[in-house]
Every structure is written in C-alpha cells, then in structure tokens.
Amino acid sequence: MDILSEVIGSIRTGQVYARRVEETGSWGWRYDEFTGSGFHVVLRGQGWLLTEDAPPRALRVGDVVLITRGARHGLSSEPCALYDLPPEPTGPPPPLPGPTEFEFLCGAYRLPNGKVHDYLTTLPELIVASSERGGPQATTLAELLLADLSAPRPGAEATRSALADLLLMHVLRQWLRENGTTDGPYTDDPVVARALRHIHSAPHRNWTVAELSTAAGMSRTAFTRRFTRVLGKPPRDYLTGVRLSRAERLLREGDMPLMAVARELGYSSEFAFGAAFRRAHGISPGRFRDSSRTDRRVPAIR
Template identity: 50%
Template sequence: MDLISEAIRSMRIGFAGARLVRQTSPGGLRFSAFDGSGFHIVTYGACWLISHDDPVPLRPGDIVLTSYGAEHGLSEAPCALRDLPLVEMGPHPPATGPSSFEFLCGAYWLDSGHAPQYLRALPALIAVSPDYDRNPEMRSLVDLLAATVATAEPGAAVTRRALLDLILVQVLRQWHEEDASRWPEAAHPGIAAALREIHENPHRQWTVDRLSEVARMRRTAFSRLFTTVVGQAPIGYLTGWRLSRAAELLRETDAPLASIAPRVGYSTEFALSAAFRREYGVSPGRFRRAATGQLEDRTFYR
C-alpha cells in the first residue's frame, strides 16, 4: 500500500483553496479547528507555531501540515494559543503595509463530516524544513502556488488543486523519510497487514477475528495494539475508511448508491445511507449535490 497516495487521495473528498496571508499587526493569529486538512508555508520572516504543546520556531520555507484541522496559531513570539486573535473569515486579499511574516495557506475543506480517517491517524500538526537546494522541485511548486493565488486567470483553480496535491506529497514524503517509524503501519507488521487489507479491500466482510488472523495475532492482543497504534478500534477504523471511500466515489463518480454500497462493504444502499448520515450528518445524495455544486476555489477561511 502506498501510504502517501492513500493520504492524498483521502483529502480529495473536500474542496481545495489557497491564499496568501501577511501579518501586518503586532502579535499573530489563531486558526480555529476545522473539518479538513491544510498547510502553511512560511514565505517571509520568522514566526512560531503555537498549539497546546511547546511552541515551534519556523523560518522562511518551513511548512506546517494540519493533518485533520486542529486548532493552532502563528505568532511573532511564543505565547499561549488563547491569547492570539482568531483569523478574520472571508475571502480577504493580503493586508497591505509592512509585515512581520507572510505565509501561503492551502487546504482541503469538508462541508460535512470531518477529516478523512487515514489522516486522523497522523499527528495533528507536522512541521518540516524542506531542503530546497536538494529538492528544487519543491521550490518550484511553492513559487507556482504563490503565483496562482495572485491570479484569477481561467484554469487557476484546477492548477491550485494540483499544486496542493504535489506539495502535500512532498511534505509527507519528507516526514516519512526522516523517520519511517512515525507512520502507524511501521509499529508492527501485523498492524500493517491489517491496515493494508482494510484499505485495499473495504468490501470484504471484516470482523475483528478475521483481521486478527491477517495480522497473525490473538484477537485481544491485536485489538489492543491496533487501538494503541492507530488511535481507534479496528471496526471503528474500518467503518470510517469505508465511508471515506464512499464519499470519494460520490464526489468523483456518478455511480449510483446501489453500486457504491457493495464496493465499500455494505449489503444495501439503505445500510450505507444510514451509516453515511451518522458519519457526515447528511444523506449521500445531499453530499453529492453539494460536492458537485461547490466552487473548487473557495477560500481556506470562511
């Protein structure tokens, strides 16, 4: 299983957007929790990533990935997250005047539900410092994204979505290469085998017993280790992944619900519809209509 491709693919059930933010007033700003995933790329000045953990210094070129939309902030100096003002919502252009730091934001935002299951197994905030000399492709991607957020030319929205995908691939690849043990699958070969089966064959009628057989572990030990490593019990994770795949198929295809249901492990479209509504808060039909009617370039801030 290609872990990075799975992570990127799972983001695509949301709409994509990007913008440039210039911090012209003293202090910093805070981002409330949101349903989706995104990143910040520091393009000018130095700042600090503020969360509920210790502040992390950021320099130009550093990238912060918000795996599943956790609350966080960027500030000129270390401080408490609660002391930072919330970002003003809306499609505002970059502020004018001298700035202490600037950054590009990109995001996949979900109108319903929450960040895809796979990304919720990653740390809430991931900071990386790309080596742009060794990886000039990354510099080109950042420059292209900066150029596209400054234009309204035809095709810009599609270009931005592609650039978000490519930048996220680079961020996750570097994070993985720095320490492969960070990925949940690396914790135990049995857990890796079970996750692979869940991701590649969600249509199969999995039970904890069958997944533990795949992992070659005793049921109780498997369930305990899976929950510890992934952060969720096996069946809960399986259900989340099935519904994430269903959401992806609803967004990207015109396949009827009756044909999607067996592909993601549900016996009938009614069973899928009920589970989907519990997870995302809307019916599959309403989700599809909203997805196909969305503008692909809605702002990261609403």
C-alpha cells in the same frame, strides 16, 4: 490504489481555500479547530508555530506546517502562549503600509459534510516539513499557486487544486520517509501496522476481527484491545471509516449509481451503505453528492 493517493482524494472532497498572508512588526494569529486539513508555507522571514501542549517551534523560509486534521494552532512573530493570540481574521487582510517582514501561504481543505480520512488520525496533528531536509519543492509549489491566485488564467481552478494536492503529497512523503514507513498508515506499533496494511489494501473485503488478529499473530481479544488503544477505535469501526472516506471520493468525483458504490465498498445493499453513511455524516449519500456538486460551483481558492 496506494494509501497516499486515497488520502489526497478524500481530502479533495472538500473545498480548497488559499491566500497569501503578509505581516510585519509584532503579530500573531490563532487558528481554531475545523473539519479538514490545512497547511502553511513560509515564504519570507522567520516565525513561530504555537500549539496547546508543545514548546513553540521556530519556522524558517521553506518550512511547511501540515495540519492533518484541523487541530488548533497559532503562528506568531515571537514565542508566546497560544491563547494569548487573537483568532485569525475573516476575509482578505488589509494591505500593509510598508515593507513586510514575514510572508506565508495559508491553505485549507474544509470538509463541511465529511470527516478526515482515518489514515490521518494515525499521524501527528501537526507535521513540520523542514526546508533543510525537504529541498525547494514546497516553496516552488507555493509560488506557482500564488502566481495563479494573483493572475487567474484558463484552467485555474484545476491547476490550483492540483498544486495544493502536490504540496500536501510532498509533505506527507517527506514525513513518512523520515519516519521509516512508506507502504501503509503510520504507526510505530508493528502489530497494528500489519493489520492496517490488510485493511487499506482491500477495504471492500468484509474483514473479520479473527482474520485481522490472525494476520497480526495475536488472539482476537488481545488484538482488539491493542488496536483500539493505538488508534482510538476498534478494527470494525476503523474499516468502516476507510470505506466511507473512499465513498466520499466516489460520490463527489463520479456518477456511479449508489448501488454500484455500495458494492465497490463491500456493502451488501444500497440500504446498508446509506445507513452507514448517514450514521457517520448525518446526511444521505445522494444529498452529499448533490451538495458536493453545489460546492464545486463556488470559487474556493482566493
């Protein structure tokens, strides 16, 4: 499985929420941290993306903001400090009395029982895919999604999820293409990148630090130190995260017995797999599967 397909599959283990937002005059909202990934697609007008530690960035029609791992951010009609904005309102926004000046599609994959794929931790927290370089694809996908939101049809749930997946895939592909990498997790450290390609190509393999350091052309100590500095966790912990992200997808999307899931991911026993999963998610694999099925019965996109 290629890395982007794996990432989209892991994100899909959560519920997908989407809605149209229309604003006029002076407006702005702060979106607080959450577990998952999200996106905004500008459909009409101009606005500003606000973050905690970067200058405001202008947004134009067709631009897409990808929130890779639920980072706090804001959207506003004018540049300002992030914490000057009120938190986003809950529930459907009230209709505006007159014509609107700014319109965008707001969506999120929320993972109540999971964590974002470790691949996403190698990317910036916020990625802006510019309409000037990405073409009209994102706007087209957003308009198709909005059309399905406004007039539900048979198969709508599958269609909406697929359109949201395509939208995220488009943004990730554009960003990776512009940053010169398409064959593995993004990092500007070539040594760590070689190790990541090995891990993601065969996460079921019981990679040792010695094997990864040899592939990277470094000593074990120097490699571990460098890997941890770049990714914020040692190689074994990163490998565990990749395995468990794949486990979430297998548990949500299929009926494979837990022992078979454990073997698929390289664990020696169902017990070892269950212990690792509970440490990471605070819930057993069986309960995660049951809760995921319950979540699928709840309408998620509105």
